[in-house]
């Protein structure tokens with residue numbers, strides 16, 4: 001079996017290689033760390049201010065505020081609106097049933113109620129018709145998640161939010177670089193949360209997040225909340241938290257922001273190859289409404305025999321992951337939501353598989369993923 005032997009000699013195709021992503025910029029990153037070390041200033045300084053300015057401009061939004069992580073970014077947006085009186089404890093926030101649990105946790109941590117709804121079957125994102133059907137007397141906000149990096153239908157959701165006087169919040173943790181008519185993720189809602197977890201499209205070398213908003217009153221609240229509720233040292237306007245983006249991470253993110261457009265372009269090129277190359281009756285490719293609308297944080301296929309497909313790929317040295325195996329409303333963390341029935345959400349969780357997606361993925365590796373998919377035979 002010469003074929004098998006030569007295949008065995010090939011290195012595995014990793015799902016994601018964060019080390020390789022950062023190695024491309026090692027000199028710039030090390031110079032930036034050295035600059036911060038030498039400055040003697042490590043929290044709430046010039047690097048953060050510069051990154052906030054640069055990231056806001058990149059998103060096309062007036063203000064960005066660095067925080068400790070993406071979950072805090074989401075939670076502080078809601079907390080800020082509670083402070084401003086736009087939300088009250090017990091209010092309902094419509095969330096996609098089909099999301100990472102952080103979208104739910106930010107809501108419930110603020111004593112608001114997450115109301116999960118079913119997704120649009122082609123995009124896996126919020127279905128505006130399902131959102132509208134879920135709006136009740138206590139509904140005060142919609143949280144749109146740009147799942148896998150694809151923009152939710154923001155024009156429709158914005159119209160719905162305006163009609164029902166609801167806040168529209170974007171969970172853009174996966175969607176740095178997704179756009180619609182030149183407007184980027186983060187520029188559609190009242191406020192948006194980004195994550196800079198190392199594996200995200202714009203990843204720090206540790207944890208980080210940001211709130212972006214055009215709402216000056218909210219920006220002021222979040223700026224205080226993230227720093228002990230304080231605008232002036234030792235004067236506390238509200239009971240804040242400590243959730244700051246430190247100077248080293250801000251400096252790392254400034255370096256990586258300069259390369260983000262290239263990385264998103266490479267993600268799109270990898271996705272294009274997968275979409276052109278994979279043609280298999282049992283593997284459903286992601287549906288894309290328009291090319292710029294997807295930043296390809298993840299390339300997610302659907303397969304009724306998902307676990308068999310994952311084993312088959314691994315036998316060919318291809319590493320894949322499941323995003324996500326269990327929806328939030330079925331997690332032990334949310335017993336109060338176990339009674340909900342979201343059949344489409346639940347089926348998606350049984351069928352989705354994320355193929356390797358990484359801006360450093362070479363054409364040969366992409367071809368091996370395609371070839372391995374093509375040789376999948378459904379077990380009886």
Ligand SMILES: *Cc1c(COP(=O)(O)O)cnc(C)c1O
Nearest residue numbers: 069070071100102173195196197
């Ligand atoms: C990663 C992620 C978050 C949370 O970001 P962290 O920085 O890990 O806290 C929130 N929502 C979604 C959709 C995510 O993918």
